[in-house]
Amino acid sequence: MLFNSHVFMFLFLPITISIFYLIAKFKSKVMAVSWLASMSLVFYAWWNPKFLILLFASIGFNYTVGYALVYIKKQHYNIIRPIHILVLGIVVNLSTLAYYKYFNFFIANINSLLNLSTPVENIILPIGISFFTFTQIAFLVDVYRGFVKEYKFISYVLFVTFFPHLIAGPILHHKEMMPQFEDEQNLNVDWENIALGTAIFVFGLFKKVIIADNLATFATPVFNAVSQGAIPNLFEAWSGALAYSLQLYFDFSGYSDMAVGLALLFNIRLPVNFFSPYKATSIIEFWRRWHMTLSRYLKDYLYIPLGGNRYGEYKRLRNLMITMLLGGVWHGAGWTFIIWGSLHGLYLVINHSWRKLNFSIPNSVAWGLTFISVVIAWVFFRADTAHSAVLIIKGMFGLNGISLPAKIAYKLPMLENYGVKFSGLMPLTNLSTSKVIISVGISMCIVIFLPNVMEITAKYRPALGIEKKSIETKLVKYIQWKPSYLWSIVLGFMAIISILAMVQASEFLYFQF
Amino acid sequence: MSYKKSFIIMVSIIVFGLLGIATFNYQVDPAGLFRLNKYESGIADILIKKQNVANISNYDERLVQKYLIEKSIEKRDVLVLGSSRVMQIHDYLFPQQTFFNHSVSGASIEDDIAIVAMYKERNWIPQKIIIGLDPWLLNKYHGQNRWQSIQEEYNNGSVYLGLDNNNEKATCFNKSFYRKYIELISLPYLKASYNKWRRPKNNEYYTTMERESTVAIKLADGTISYPDNERNISVEDAKKRAVIYASSDPIYSIGNFDKLDEDNKRKFEIFVKYLQKHKMEVVFFLPPYHPAVYDALVNNPQYSVALETERYFRNFAQQQNILVVGAYNPVECWLSDADFYDGMHAKPQAIDKIFNRSN
Numbered sequence: 052m053l054f055n056s057h058v059f060m061f062l063f064l065p066i067t068i069s070i071f072y073l074i075a076k077f078k079s080k081v082m083a084v085s086w087l088a089s090m091s092l093v094f095y096a097w098w099n100p101k102f103l104i105l106l107f108a109s110i111g112f113n114y115t116v117g118y119a120l121v122y123i124k125k126q127h128y129n130i131i132r133p134i135h136i137l138v139l140g141i142v143v144n145l146s147t148l149a150y151y152k153y154f155n156f157f158i159a160n161i162n163s164l165l166n167l168s169t170p171v172e173n174i175i176l177p178i179g180i181s182f183f184t185f186t187q188i189a190f191l192v193d194v195y196r197g198f199v200k201e202y203k204f205i206s207y208v209l210f211v212t213f214f215p216h217l218i219a220g221p222i223l224h225h226k227e228m229m230p231q232f233e234d235e236q237n238l239n240v241d242w243e244n245i246a247l248g249t250a251i252f253v254f255g256l257f258k259k260v261i262i263a264d265n266l267a268t269f270a271t272p273v274f275n276a277v278s279q280g281a282i283p284n285l286f287e288a289w290s291g292a293l294a295y296s297l298q299l300y301f302d303f304s305g306y307s308d309m310a311v312g313l314a315l316l317f318n319i320r321l322p323v324n325f326f327s328p329y330k331a332t333s334i335i336e337f338w339r340r341w342h343m344t345l346s347r348y349l350k351d352y353l354y355i356p357l358g359g360n361r362y363g364e365y366k367r368l369r370n371l372m373i374t375m376l377l378g379g380v381w382h383g384a385g386w387t388f389i390i391w392g393s394l395h396g397l398y399l400v401i402n403h404s405w406r407k408l409n410f411s412i413p414n415s416v417a418w419g420l421t422f423i424s425v426v427i428a429w430v431f432f433r434a435d436t437a438h439s440a441v442l443i444i445k446g447m448f449g450l451n452g453i454s455l456p457a458k459i460a461y462k463l464p465m466l467e468n469y470g471v472k473f474s475g476l477m478p479l480t481n482l483s484t485s486k487v488i489i490s491v492g493i494s495m496c497i498v499i500f501l502p503n504v505m506e507i508t509a510k511y512r513p514a515l516g517i518e519k520k521s522i523e524t525k526l527v528k529y530i531q532w533k534p535s536y537l538w539s540i541v542l543g544f545m546a547i548i549s550i551l552a553m554v555q556a557s558e559f560l561y562f563q564f
Numbered sequence: 565m566s567y568k569k570s571f572i573i574m575v576s577i578i579v580f581g582l583l584g585i586a587t588f589n590y591q592v593d594p595a596g597l598f599r600l601n602k603y604e605s606g607i608a609d610i611l612i613k614k615q616n617v618a619n620i621s622n623y624d625e626r627l628v629q630k631y632l633i634e635k636s637i638e639k640r641d642v643l644v645l646g647s648s649r650v651m652q653i654h655d656y657l658f659p660q661q662t663f664f665n666h667s668v669s670g671a672s673i674e675d676d677i678a679i680v681a682m683y684k685e686r687n688w689i690p691q692k693i694i695i696g697l698d699p700w701l702l703n704k705y706h707g708q709n710r711w712q713s714i715q716e717e718y719n720n721g722s723v724y725l726g727l728d729n730n731n732e733k734a735t736c737f738n739k740s741f742y743r744k745y746i747e748l749i750s751l752p753y754l755k756a757s758y759n760k761w762r763r764p765k766n767n768e769y770y771t772t773m774e775r776e777s778t779v780a781i782k783l784a785d786g787t788i789s790y791p792d793n794e795r796n797i798s799v800e801d802a803k804k805r806a807v808i809y810a811s812s813d814p815i816y817s818i819g820n821f822d823k824l825d826e827d828n829k830r831k832f833e834i835f836v837k838y839l840q841k842h843k844m845e846v847v848f849f850l851p852p853y854h855p856a857v858y859d860a861l862v863n864n865p866q867y868s869v870a871l872e873t874e875r876y877f878r879n880f881a882q883q884q885n886i887l888v889v890g891a892y893n894p895v896e897c898w899l900s901d902a903d904f905y906d907g908m909h910a911k912p913q914a915i916d917k918i919f920n921r922s923n
Contacts, residue, residue, distance in 0.1 A: 057746055242567035249571060279823055481705075481820040534570030543577025550582060551751040 052097040054252075054309045055260055055553055063094065067214075068316055075238035084209050084232055087317065091212040095179070102177040106212070109147065113187040114207050116140035117194045121202065133195055140191040148184045151176055156384030179218030181381060183211055185348060190225045192352055198226050206232045215313040219306055221324040221344035227515055228319075237318035247511050248315030250532055253546045254504045255308030260549040262494060263301035269487050270295035270433070272480040277442050278435045284454040286476045288446025290487045296429045297494040300329060303342070308504045311514045322347075323505055323514040326521070329425070329498040332417040334398040335406075337425060343516075345381075349374050368403065372396040382432070387440060391431040398424055454478055502527035586748035592757035595713040596627050597744050603769075608632040610771050611784055619779040621767040625668040626675065626714045628782075632664075633682040640664050640688070644786070645679055646696020647671040649851035652912040653694065655785035657919050661691070665786030670817065673701050673831050674711040674718045680839070681721030682714075692845040697877050699870040699892070700817035701832065704825035707817060712752070716744065725838050727831060787912075790905065799902045803856060809907030810860035816908065818870040829876075836884060848881050850874060850890040852897045852914070857907040861892070889922045 052059050067090045074083045096103045120136050149157075155171040162169055190210075193199050210228050211217075231237060273291025277283055283291065307324035314321045328341035338346045354374040360367040372393070379392015412420075427444055434440035445451050453471045455463070460473035467473070476484045502524035505517045510531060512518055532538055590598055596605075604624055608631035610617045641661040644653045648669045655663040666679050676695060683690065700706035711718060721727075747753040772781065781789040789795070797805075814820065839846050853861065861867040874892050881888045891897055894904075898921065903914035 057749075242571060246567040246571040246574070249574060253574075276822065281822065479822075481814065534565045534567050536565065536573065539570050539573035540577060543574045543581065546574075546578045547581040547585070550578070550749060551585065551754060554746075554750045554752055 052094050054306065054313070055256060057553065060550070063090070064313075071317060072240055075240070078235065078238060080233070080235055080238060081205065083238055084205050088205060088209040088212055091209065091214040091217060094214040095212065095217055098178050099175070105177055106183065109144075109183060109187065110208055110211050112143060113140065113191060114204060117191055117199065118202060120191065120194045121199075124197075137191055137195045141188055144184050144188050148180060150174070151180055153384045182216070182218060182220050182222060185222055186211060189222070189348060189352055193225050200229070213314070213319070215310040216321060219303075220342075221307060221310065221322050222348050223322065223344070227322065231319050239318070241318055243511065244315045244318050246534055247508060247513055247532070248312045250312070250538070250542050251315065251504055251508060251513055252309050252312030253542045253549070254507075255305045255312060256549045257545045258301045258305030258308065260552045262497075263298050263305055264552070265490055266294045266298035266301065266494060269482060269490060270298050272482060273443075274433055274435070274439070276479045277439045281479045282451045283443055283446035283479060284452050285446060285449045286454065287479055288443045288451065290477065290491060292426050292430050292443060292447060293491050293495070294487070295433045296426045297491065297498065299429065300498060301494065304503075315513060320512070320515050323516040325503065326505060327498065327503045327524075329422060330418070331421050332414055333421055334395065334402045334424065337421060338399070345378070349378050353377060368400045371399045371403070375399060386437050387431045387434055390437055390440070391428050394428045394431065398428070456484075500526065502530065508532045582749050585754055589748045589753050589757045592761050594753070594756040594760040595624070595747075597747060600631070601627055604628045605631045607769065607782065608635060611782065611786070612636055614784045615771045616773065616775065616784055617769050617782045618772040618774070618777055619767045620769045620782055622763055624713050626678075626710065629666050629668065629679055630682060630714055630717065633679070633686065638662060640690055642692045642694070643679075643690045644694045644696065645671070645676040646849070646851070647698050648788070649698060649908055649910070650694070650696030650849055651788045652910065652915045653849070653919070654787050654912060657916065663785055667696060667786070668710070670708045670710055671696070671698070672706060672708040672711050673828055673835065675714070677721035677725065677831070677835055678711060678714040678717035680835070681717050681724055684724055685720065689842055690844060692847065693839055694847045694849050695836075696849050696851055697873070698817070698851065699821070699873040702824045702828045702873050702876070703818055703821040703870070704828065705820040719743070725834050727834060794905060797905055802854070802904050802906055803901050806854035806856040806904065806907035809854075810857045815857070815860070815867065818867060821867065821869045823869055824873065824876055833880065836880070836886070840884060846884070846886050848877055848886055848888045850877065850888065850892055851908075852890060852894040852899055852910055852918075853892055854904040854907045855894050855901055858893055887922070890918050
């Protein structure tokens with residue numbers, strides 16, 4: 052089920068909330084948690100009920116392994132040590148993920164390398180598998196490290212399946228969620244959370260349906276044309292790359308806002324996942340603002356276990372590179388994701404090395420360099436092949452030529468001597484140039500100059516990690532959310548426009564990961 | 565203001581706003597989802613009585629087909645599907661057979677599938693189906709979305725054809741009126757309602773036995789007879805129109821045609837094979853363009869794929885043992901400038917000539 056679907060908004064959500072608070076009225080925590088867990092399973096099964104078995108198996112296995120870890124730690128066995136159980140748990144989780152996500156990629160590459168023709172299997176990627184697998188690996192590591200205090204099965208099921216985060220994150224820590232599920236205070240109707248949650252949900256819905264889906268209409272034709280062998284010129288390559296970079300941001304951060312808002316409706320605070328990443332003035336800062344729970348995960352469960360920065364500069368840079376490479380692999384089975392992860396690894400290596408030099412550059416230049424580097428990497432993330440990505444990047448650097456509007460050909464005929472064509476700015480896709488410029492321009496202004504949703508609502512601590520001091524955009528004092536007629540009316544209309552535009556619920560981009 | 569009050573105001577705006585929009589959409593009901601559209605339904609009633617309808621305007625051609633098939637009591641032996649470019653295929657070309665021309669302006673493959681699905685709902689299987697094949701049928705960016713007013717019928721057709729196996733649940737929902745009610749709060753339906761609400765009232769149509777007039781006449785066999793000034797256009801004026809048409813950028817529905825769309829090809833092939841499997845004789849008709857337009861298509865590399873569609877249709881016909889009538893190239897059909905009303909519509913005499921020569 053999609054958050055931006057009618058069945059979710061007009062059927063699933065009202066039923067889930069109403070019965071939750073009805074149960075909560077009787078102060079039955081177990082019943083309330085069981086209800087939320089059951090509805091979360093319905094939410095998951097809506098996509099494909101067959102994969103409920105996989106989800107159940109994964110939950111059952113990890114809960115048992117977690118339980119065994121605690122038990123073995125207490126008993127101090129000599130033969131079986133906790134580390135053995137932990138390794139077993141991680142191997143089984145990663146093997147399952149590898150089968151569903153990487154098996155065909157592996158076979159295809161072996162075939163190509165050894166000139167074999169091993170048939171690939173028809174494997175359907177279960178939605179959200181990367182998210183629920185990683186969440187549970189973190190749980191096992193936390194149990195091993197002694198951070199886990201709560202072992203109630205039904206609470207664990209809810210921790211893994213809680214529908215606002217189940218299929219596209221944020222990636223949760225056991226220790227930050229379980230106390231909230233256990234807190235009886237959270238069974239009370241809290242109008243502040245309900246009003247705030249609804250407002251954040253509407254912001255997220257608007258970002259997804261109105262902004263991201265609109266940008267997709269400019270990004271997709273360019274990438275499709277290139278995948279069919281077309282060569283994009285300077286303007287078309289930039290418009291496709293920029294439109295996609297913005298689409299991905301509004302899509303995924305819109306989803307994260309909706310998740311935060313939905314959780315608040317049940318008095319649960321999820322961790323913040325986005326904080327204006329395109330305002331970053333360095334790649335290090337970008338990763339502190341983009342998909343923050345994945346960055347945290349990679350840092351805590353990969354970078355630090357690899358040694359982090361504890362064994363000198365060379366190993367630190369090596370660990371960064373490995374972490375980002377695997378971060379790329381996590382996103383999908385394909386060379387384009389591996390290149391994307393490696394590029395970010397390289398960017399981070401350069402960024403850290405640059406910092407050592409203590410050489411500062413103006414903020415605007417730093418921002419520009421960071422933004423362009425991120426956009427270039429997104430081209431690999433979106434393109435269907437590395438070859439297509441290279442074609443677009445060459446276009447962005449003007450290496451595929453420049454095409455200008457035919458109308459100005461008579462004014463600048465001399466440019467033809469320098470290889471400039473006059474076939475229009477977007478000859479491949481025939482998209483309306485003015486629409487592209489306006490849409491991309493407005494979206495850029497929003498991400499650069501306006502406060503993000505977390506800042507607008509920071510006063511009310513909408514998510515874990517967000518406080519009043521998190522606000523950094525000055526403009527926020529004029530547009531801070533508060534219960535008022537004006538905000539209610541504005542959000543009401545934003546919701547109406549978004550719902551009207553939900554003709555066909557389009558999937559969130561991160562569902563594929 | 566309290567949080568509770570703020571929440572209630574916000575939700576009230578959403579609920580009452582959507583209710584208001586739904587009421588407006590329901591009242592205007594541009595696609596006739598909730599009640600018969602009297603105008604289109606009235607046209608269908610007259611055609612069923614085998615009479616001609618004159619002075620029709622601003623109507624939904626698809627809805628006329630829908631009502632006509634739903635209300636008909638007579639099975640038909642020969643059907644014509646396609647765009648306005650096949651609207652001159654008349655019943656007299658098929659003597660001794662019951663006939664109807666179901667062509668609609670700007671037809672896409674979805675229209676063809678929807679119309680066959682309507683017949684299937686009635687359990688009627690025609691003997692012969694003539695499919696008008698415009699090049700834009702295989703253009704992903706043809707921009708034709710008028711078929712959406714018979715979307716429910718198209719969805720049924722998709723199920724019959726097994727086009728969308730993965731979407732069975734969604735289709736069930738569509739069939740169970742879910743989709744229909746969602747239209748009440750959809751932006752495209754709101755736009756359509758607004759346009760219908762704003763546009764001038766339809767002309768009063770009337771029944772006639774005439775076949776030619778100063779106004780357009782929808783003939784009882786489903787074909788169209790253009791008004792006198794259109795029908796009697798001079799060769800020079802028709803050529804002028806064709807030249808303007810050929811120089812339009814892009815040419816009608818074949819802009820951005822960079823490859824034959826795989827999805828549309830798949831739909832088309834499954835559709836044709838379905839017809840053959842159910843013992844319907846399929847005939848492909850390639851409607852010719854005006855010589856000036858055809859020259860433009862040949863000379864402009866932008867339209868090379870549009871012309872490639874003809875090769876694809878012919879190859880597919882050969883594989884499936886299907887008769888092909890006509891060609892995009894007017895010369896191949898023995899036609900000249902005098903055989904056209906404009907850049908893309910051939911006169912009935914031209915169509916007759918093509919069919920007679922093919923026999």
